[in-house]
Amino acid sequence: MTTETTITFTIDGQTIEGRAGQSIMDAADQAGIYIPRLCDVEGLHPQGSCRVCTVKANGRSTASCTQPIEEGLEVENETRELRNYRRDLVRMLFHEGNHLCPICEASGNCELQAMAYRLGITQASKFPYLQPVRPLDASHPDIALDTNRCIRCGRCIRASKDIDGKHVFGYVGRGIEKQVGVNGSKLSKTNVSIEDYAISPDVCPVGCIIRKGEGFKTPIGARKYDQSIIGTDKKQPGN
Amino acid sequence: MAKSRIVEIDPVTRVEGHGKVTIHLDEDNNVDEARLHIVEFRGFERFIQGRLLWEVPVIVQRLCGICPVSHHLAAAKAMDVIVGAKHLTPTAEKMRRLMHYGQIMQSHVLHFFHLCSPDLLFGFDAPVEKRNIFGVIAEYPELAKQAVMMRKYGQEVIQVTAGKKIHGTGAIPGGINKNLSIRERDALLKDIDQMAEWARGALQVAKNYSVDNLSLVQSFGSFPSNYLSLVREDGALDLYHGNLRAINSQGRAIFDQIDYQHYHELLVEDVRSWSYMKFPFIKKLGRLDGWYRVGPLARLNNAGFIDTPEAAIAHQELKAVTEGKPNPTSLANHWARMIELLHCVEKIRELLLDPDLQGEDLVVKGERQEEGVGVIEAPRGTLIHHYRVDKNDQVTFCNLIVSTTHNNEAMNRAVTKVAKQYLSFQTKITEAMLNHVEVVIRAYDPCLSCATHALGQMPLEVELYDADGALLDRNSQHIK
Known part of the structure; x- marks a missing residue:
């Protein structure tokens, strides 16, 4: 009702x-x-x-x-307390994966990077870098999956299931080993398409899902977060 | 009986990156051998494997913080071949050229003024407290200001073409990701006359040094060699694109107008146990005779002419000193470098006035290839990037021969020659004597690590060892 x-x-x-x-x-x-x-x-x-x-x-x-x-x-x-929680959560995401912003094609459009800037995370933190070894699946002609950059937000999983009706993506593993995997031995063995909503630039918040051949086509200065802070309020909170 | 000794200069100062020199003295204090060791290991050729082809120009430029544009463009040129872009659009090629000329301008200025001018203005054996950039600022404030402003201008050219002053993203496989706005163009045009005037002045300083100290320049680390560079199809100097030409010490062609896609048929890299840097040589001349020099003087030795008017005259003046033959010296590199600075300023002006830079057609593609080579004349010399990419767009092979690598044998010979000349039979080795060794290394503007993390204190340590390896004496100082 x-x-x-x-x-x-x-x-x-x-x-x-x-x-x-x-x-x-x-x-x-x-x-x-x-x-x-x-x-x-x-x-x-x-x-x-x-x-x-x-x-x-x-x-x-x-x-x-x-x-x-x-x-x-x-x-x-x-509040200061909540901002500190959020900073630690975002920092841990950086430390759990391999997020090399200087060479990542998502830089400037990446929500994780933009959130870090919003929260004032500008230097290495107290957590150790886990530096996991994760493969890059470039087997599909139009799409690549670089799980080094995955933050396990599950947006691609929900988009594929709920919008595309395909179940291309899903979680595999448990605990710290939990990752996004594909419904097949590799991306090219799934029914994913470049037309899927799950593959659209709006879904993956980082540089994990890659639309092949599009990287770096947007010049620095014209990328999503080059000129403004993430968030509808467009302002950086205090400490 | 007296024992042999080894003198170390570790690290070599006022160069890009970390290296050390060892000078081997025999029991009579005669210099037996001197070596320039490159003690850093980077590994880019390995860890680029598996990455996606369009990432490559952005990743590999991180080799260097001074000349990232060279790596960015050499990689982009290789990827042009792989995506089948045989001819870039005029806008794309000219934007890349503008980026490159800005890069060479800022790098040459940095090297000449910030790193080398203390030696040239104050003397190789001037007190070390004075022989540094702060000494230049104190005694020649106008020159120092010009150096800062010219470097700034070069960086601004890079910013409007690559998006950032350092480590931008402008060049993409098959083209460029932006054109030059009218606002950006006009901002640069506003100062171009001033840049030309200062570049003329810098050239005069370098030329006067070579002319006024002719006998020193002719004897200091001077030796015959082969020379390698790109040249344009008509033989002109071309820093962005061309074919490979190598000449011998008499100026005769070893090979000429060779498509650089076939560089590996011409050049071989030798490995020696004491350095992380390889020793390339021209295959058909062999390991002993096939080594060569690259860089500004090699380029001007190789080029038939320069296609910008003021640099063309300066080029002729340089060639007149050796009556048209290749100039065999090390120190004349400074003169050649400043001729190239003026050439770059002339080229930047020419490009800024070209309406093609406001074009909208930025990227082309063609038939996909599995292998590509990109070559460019970086500030320090010929830079070769070679990649293979599989059908999934992932890099499977990478070979980089950077400018400083080409000059490895030449720098070692120069170091040995100067060490023999200034250190042999000396009972006391002073800092000023050792600086002579560093001066000849600096003439080649080596980029030893490309993007070193050396910040803050730059120690110069000189250590004396006996034949058993026991430390006899240590002298160190720190320049903050």
Whole structure:
């Protein structure tokens, strides 16, 4: 049953109205308040896996993309504590994979890189680099998959399943070994197509899914985040 | 009985990257042999394997922080061959040329003024406290200012063509990713006359040094050799594209107008155990006689003429000194380098006035190839990039012969010659004596590591060992 019941709550003390069933993130977006995120993107079901959108709801940490709003809920978003959590989460993503921004064709369009800039991550951190050894699957004539850059956001998995109806991508392995794999021995053995929504530039937030031959065609200065900070508020938060 | 000794200069200072010199003295303090060791290992040829072809020009330029454009363009030219782009659009080729001339301009200025001018202006044995860039700033502030501003201009040319001053992304397989806007063009045109005037002045400084110190220049690290470079089809100097020409010490052709796709049929690389840098030689002349020099003086020895008016006259003046024969010296490299600086400024002006740079047709493709070679005349000499790419677009093979590698044998010979001349039979070896060895290395503008991480303190350590390897004496100083 669809409900149109209006729910009133606060984000950082600002009173917001949303509809029952909406997530905190959706309601915030509607109100023009940006909550940082990586695994969530418009048009795909929220997954709550990256935790970059973690807020405090009545004092409890929760993923704002999956947590429904409640009447009178007090949400904290832009606090020093939460920014520090987010910085550590983003830092750990850099340390878990092999993210070589200077030579990556996604640089300037990459949401992970842009989020790091937004959060003021400009130098190496306390975590060790895991430097995993991961293969590059370039077997498909139009598409390559470089899982060195994967952050396991699952956007390609959801896009392929829910929009393309194909199940090209899926998770393999467990724990720290968990990776995005393809439904076949290699990419060329799947039914993936360059026309799939999962392969569109909007889906992969990093440089993991590569549209062959398109790298570096956009000059520096004209890339998505060359001139502006990621987030609808277009501004860097404080420390 | 006196024992033999080894003197080390480690690292060599005021060059790009890290290297050391060992000078072997026998029991009579006679210089037996001197070697320039390249002590860094990079491994780009291996770790580029498996990467995608369009990434290559962006990855391999990280070899160097001074001449990344050269690696970027040489790799892009190789990838042009692989994507079947036989002829780039006028906009693409001219944008790349503009990028390249900007790069050579800034690199030549950096080398001549920041690294070498202390030796030339104050003398090889001037007090070390004065013989550095800060000494130049104090005593020749106008020259120092011009050096900074010319380098800045070259970097700005790179920025508008590659997107960034260092490690840009402009050149892509088959073309370029941007044209030159009118605003960018006009910003550069505004200062081009000033750049030309300063380049003329820099050339005069270099020329005067060679003319005023003719006997020193003719004897200091001077020896006959072969010379290799690209030349245009009509024999003109061409820094961006051409065919391979090699001449011997008398100026006679060893080979000429050879398509550089076949470089591996002409050149072989030798390996020696004491250096990470290879020793290339011309195959048909063999290991002993086939070594050669590259770089500004080799290019001007090889070129029939220069196609820009002011540099053309300067080229003739340089050639007149040796009556048209190849110039065998090391120090005349500075003169040749400043002629090329003026040539680059003239070329930049010519290109800025060319409406092709505002064209919209940026990329071409053709029949896909599995192998490609890209060659360019980098600031320090001929730069060869050779790749094979499989049907999945992944690199399977890479061979890079960088400019400094070509000059390896020549630099070792120059080091030996100067060491014998200035260090033999000396009971006390001073810093000033050792600087003579460094001066001759600097003449070749070696880029020892390409993009070294050497920041902050640059120690010069001289260590004396006896024949058993025991340290006898150590003298070190630090230039911050």
